[in-house]
Amino acid sequence: MTEGHAECFVAMGTRVELHAFGPCDPQALRLARHEVERVDDALTIHRPSPTVTLNEALSVASGAAVDDPILLAALIETRVLMRMTDGLFDATVRQGAPRGAWDLDIARGRVEAEGPLAFDFGGMGKGLALDAAAASLRAGGVQSGLLSAGESSILAIGQHPLGGPWPIGVPHPFAPGTFLAELDLVDEALSVSATVDAAAPCRQPTLRSDNGAPVTAPLTAVAVAAQGARAEGLSTALLAASPEERDRLAQRHSGRMLCFRYEGRDAITLAITGELACNV
Amino acid sequence: MSDNAFDLTRRLFLDRVVQAAALAGMAQLAPWAAASAADPIGRDRVRLGVIGTGDRGRALIQNILKTRNCAVAAICDDYAPHLDKARALLPAATPAFTDHRAMLDAGGIDAVVIATPLHVHAIQTFDALDAGLHVWCEKAMARTIADCTAMVTRSQAAGRILQIGHQRLFNPTYLNALARARAGEIGTITQVRASWHRNRDWRRAVPPGSDLERKLNWRLYRESSAGLMTELATHQIQVANWFFGALPTRVMGSGSICFWKDGREVYDHVALIFDYPGGRKLVYTSLLNNARYGCEEQIMGHKGSIEPELGRIYAETPPRVPGLQQMRRDVAKGRRRTIPIGGATWFPELPVTTPGESLGWGEYDESMLQFEAFAEAVKTGTPAPGLLREAYHASVASLLGESAMDAGQPISWPSGLAFEKLEA
Structure with missing residues (x-):
């Protein structure tokens, strides 16, 4: 029988579960949890943190230094994702104005912004946390594992403990027991972004980066990437994109992406790239 | 809203009350809930005289008119503009008075509804009880704790129903x-x-x-x-x-x-x-x-x-992620199948700015239900259990709070x- 180990805790504003299979030093899971909590401590906007300090500085000045290495890594990844998605993904908040008007001087560790803005890494922060936990577990010798931050951020380490890829089914929000899509993961991350959720009707809206308008169409976006943060950024971008932008994104990105729009309780597939086993 | 739509909404509302009342422990916690959702006894409507027809009094009249077992049989207000507005809600023949004692003397009512300034709740309650009538009174009960207590004791001594308006008790x-x-x-x-x-x-x-x-x-x-x-x-x-x-x-x-x-x-x-x-x-x-x-x-x-x-x-x-629990059990049994996970995640740290599920007309339903419960209590001569105690203690506590701030x-x-x- 394959031995299973788990570490479950609350971080990043949700329930984080780290599952490892096969030989595993219990210390490895504790270290992985510590990595998640470090990312949470750096990126949270709900209590004092380096991100809150940065946001406070940017609320009154056009530039601010970034000393925290995790926050700096998050900012670097944000810039990468902004380029990849033509700005559809943006981790900044700016009421009623385009959000992309900021730059990062990596060498100097400094953010420059046109006007006041604030960072909220949201789902990308969870992806970064899972990436950090996975790196820690791999360093600890774990070869098979499945990590989750809530149900929207999943990361697979290696193969399923019984062999083969990890078979993941994204549940249909309005048809219990059925899947929007089934995807196989091996050393990959999966992110789900949605404007609809039968269990949580009061979710915070996803905002478009160009005008700050909330995405109101009933959509679910799914993205698979090698890293958790990358998957998070792509699924968010897919959700915020117009149909034309969604097509461009799908053509440019080599990973797997899916988007569903709902008509009533029926899901309509909007964009598919790569090889997917799809059950709509 | 049409009458049919109203009936449908009321049935839905009552169904919810019944469901809530049937939950474990509710018979002790809210004994009035199940009784309030029951069908009225007989066809007779309890005749109510409304004292005070300002904004709140007129809102109560509108609620009373939607009940299955109450009727507005008289109205009273010593401020003519308020009385005129209330008249417009009722049949022209509804008796109207400018003095509550005159309304009590005129007869033709089973109970009074008091929606007047707080400091006259007690005396109007006493007058109605002395006239042999039941009383439904807006919260808070009275301007002093002594008057709150007297309202309870005098209603008990008179063997009449005293019910205070706390609509959340019916929500x-x-x-x-x-x-x-x-x-x-x-x-x-x-x-x-x-x-x-x-x-x-x-x-x-x-x-x-x-x-x-x-x-x-x-x-x-x-x-x-x-x-x-x-x-x-x-x-x-x-x-x-x-x-x-x-x-x-x-x-x-x-x-x-x-x-x-x-x-x-x-x-x-x-x-x-x-x-x-x-x-x-x-x-x-x-x-x-x-x-x-x-x-x-x-x-x-x-x-x-x-x-x-x-x-x-x-x-x-x-809560635990069910898909991951299933996955662990499957692996332990040597079974590999699709892991159901990947729904959107709720972010509990973020503020909620959206109101919860709508209850139809909100306070409107609850206030209506209060009157239906009151009417049944009047018909049977038995107060809805626990209601007055809840209201009394809330009124006492609010007045005690005022005293603490003053002191x-x-x-x-x-x-x-x-x-x-x-x-x-």
Whole structure:
């Protein structure tokens, strides 16, 4: 029988579960949890943190230094994702104005912004946390594992403990027991972004980066990437994109992406790239 | 809304009340709930005389008109413009009076509905009881604790129903929330943080050149009102008492006329702490110059929180992910199948700005249901169990809070109250 180990805790504003299979030093899971909590401590906007300090500085000045290495890594990844998605993904908040008007001087560790803005890494922060936990577990010798931050951020380490890829089914929000899509993961991350959720009707809206308008169409976006943060950024971008932008994104990105729009309780597939086993 | 739509909504509402009332423990916690949803006895409508036809009184009349078992048989107000507005809601032949005693003397009613300034609730209740009538009275009960107590004792001595308007006692969301709290879903409740914040002066227009300021703006003057405490806090103190399953042991607080310095006498800004047995606390604030946080009771236990106005319940620890539990069991059994995971995640740290599930007409339904329950109590001569006790203690607590703020020091829960033996 394959031995299973788990570490479950609350971080990043949700329930984080780290599952490892096969030989595993219990210390490895504790270290992985510590990595998640470090990312949470750096990126949270709900209590004092380096991100809150940065946001406070940017609320009154056009530039601010970034000393925290995790926050700096998050900012670097944000810039990468902004380029990849033509700005559809943006981790900044700016009421009623385009959000992309900021730059990062990596060498100097400094953010420059046109006007006041604030960072909220949201789902990308969870992806970064899972990436950090996975790196820690791999360093600890774990070869098979499945990590989750809530149900929207999943990361697979290696193969399923019984062999083969990890078979993941994204549940249909309005048809219990059925899947929007089934995807196989091996050393990959999966992110789900949605404007609809039968269990949580009061979710915070996803905002478009160009005008700050909330995405109101009933959509679910799914993205698979090698890293958790990358998957998070792509699924968010897919959700915020117009149909034309969604097509461009799908053509440019080599990973797997899916988007569903709902008509009533029926899901309509909007964009598919790569090889997917799809059950709509 | 059409009559058919109204009937449909009422049935849905009553179904929810019945469902809530059927939950474990509710027979003890809210014994009036199931009774209030039952079909009326007989076809006779209880004839009500409404005393006070201002804004609130007319809203009550509209609720009464939608009930299955009540009728407005007379109205009374000593302010002609209010009486005229009420007349417009009723058949032309409905008797109208300018003195409540004249209405009592005229007969033709089974009970009175009192929606007048707070300081006259007690005397009007006494007069109605002396006339052999039952009484439904708006909260808070009276301007003094002594009068609150006298209303209870005199109604009991007269063998007449006295019911006080606390619509949350009939609200299915509150009933459900209470049942879930008592079932342990949010753990041990140690604090209720309640607020009722508005951003308006609370004034009513007074005809130029008249001497009606204190009459129309009675809520602003100490002779006739304890302000925020009796008009707003009393609702939420009742909720706290209900969820704690206890009465306060003492109250401390601070009140001020902080923003509306317009000659009013009652506080426009209050902050109080009500202590409950075991170190539990109700932390209460109410003010009249900021509405951002509105009206809510945040009921906090060690496993979760309930916000009944929003209609939401929050777990301290997010629940296990079922798909991952299934995956672990499968792996242990040597079974590999699709792992159902990947739904959107709820972010419990973020503020909720969207109201909870709609209950149709909200207060409208609840107020209507109160009258239906009152009418059944009048018909049977048996008060809805527990209702008056809840209202009485809420009124006492609100007045005690006013005293604590005035004195600038904590005040203990008094002895010699009605229902004391029952509570002991």
